[in-house]
């Protein structure tokens with residue numbers, strides 16, 4: 528009855544998230560949906576640029592991304608770490624090296640997410656900061672396809688550690704020990720400043736900040752952070 532009075536009994540929650548968040552948000556949504564069984568969810572998974580576009584067009588209730596918009600007036604709270612790691616096939620010549628200089632990595636062919644991706648943006652910023660160019664051999668619009676391409680020997684890549692959440696590292700992929708890595712980042716939950724959130728959007732916002740990280744960790748395959 529209390530849920531009813533507060534507008535939490537039924538309705539729809541619309542969330543747009545970057546692709547890295549698809550590895551945790553659906554798991555985090557589970558207990559929330561049990562608490563509010565009458566609520567339907569629309570979850571859009573897309574890249575950083577499209578999430579920003581949705582924010583600017585006010586298409587959803589809440590947005591989750593790792594790089595805050597510079598030019599828009601948005602309220603943002605971080606709720607969890609989202610580190611980026613350098614992944615290689617197990618048999619890669621650099622596999623057992625320690626503290627590999629980024630300059631050495633710049634000689635290797637890289638598999639990168641598409642332009643517009645926040646992951647790509649963060650990696651490019653790191654290379655730029657050291658005056659290095661990325662040798663992008665392959666652009667791929669999917670984290671999962673990138674993992675396959677690494678195993679296929681097409682190159683190294685940088686992905687969120689959370690892309691390993693359910694299966695762990697398995698015996699094909701490994702994390703390289705590279706200078707400047709992991710790239711430390713966070714996920715933020717964002718909405719336009721001054722926007723009045725619906726009761727259900729507010730409830731999810733509070734839940735994400737208070738309980739999100741714990742639920743994500745309890746349901747991951749192994750401790751990732």
Ligand code: PGA
Nearest residue numbers: 545546574575644645646
């Ligand atoms: P992306 O964003 O899906 O656009 O790469 C992910 C992130 O910034 O964490």
